[in-house]
Amino acid sequence: MKKMNEMGGQKITVQKRTGEENIFENFKEVNQKKQVEKAIDIVKNANWINKKIEMVRYADYQFQFPFKNSSENKIASYSLWVSQNGENLEIVTDSDKFVKLTKQDSENLYEILTGEKLIK
Template sequence: MKHYKYLWAFISIFLMLIAGCSNGIEIEGDKILVQKRVGEENEYEHFKEITDKGTVQKVKDILESTRWENAEVSMAYPPHYKFRFEGNNEQSELIYDLWISPNKDKVELVIEGEGKYVQLSKSKSAKLFETITGIRLSDVE
């Protein structure tokens, strides 16, 4: 009986660790729809559609390995880009808003309606931005 208490304690701790390591964001879809802001207003136009499975997986890997913060943020201006995943004729409910830092070396992401925010490292920012836009982050005007 004493051994069962230890087993249950071990299982409970293990499950809490697994739950704590999960970012809780499930990304589904086999293509990415990217929109770019038009002018200074909150208006967007279709920019790019990514259907290459390797490229889509690369973006998923970056987003899933990111430590998202629970935060409601208010930015000074609308996002530069928005993107979402789509699959089986259904769009994901998760819309990712992307802002480019003034130094053009980092990006900040917010998941609309989820209260999730992150500022990516320089390397992750460059990789993600170039993957979804085809433009080097340092070349943005």
């Protein structure tokens, strides 16, 4: 049987941008194990590009989750944009990686992070 803390009490913290400035406020905490694992799978298995991307506006959301890297715990931090057409999520990491998620992954991840449907 797996110990509960093997996942490091894993949770995802989500912040939402308020107004037009680069200011974020705490929005949601995702700590349902299945949702956290699904979100991490989507992010880990995405087709990341090693490239510094300059986005034209501030991120819509930021999210973080802890992960184990061999012997140390780290926090993975991501900035997230909803694309102009409202169908895809675009994510940039603090280590200059970029991905535009597929429509399906975008819908799934958005719903986990916000509790809302991506396509209105």
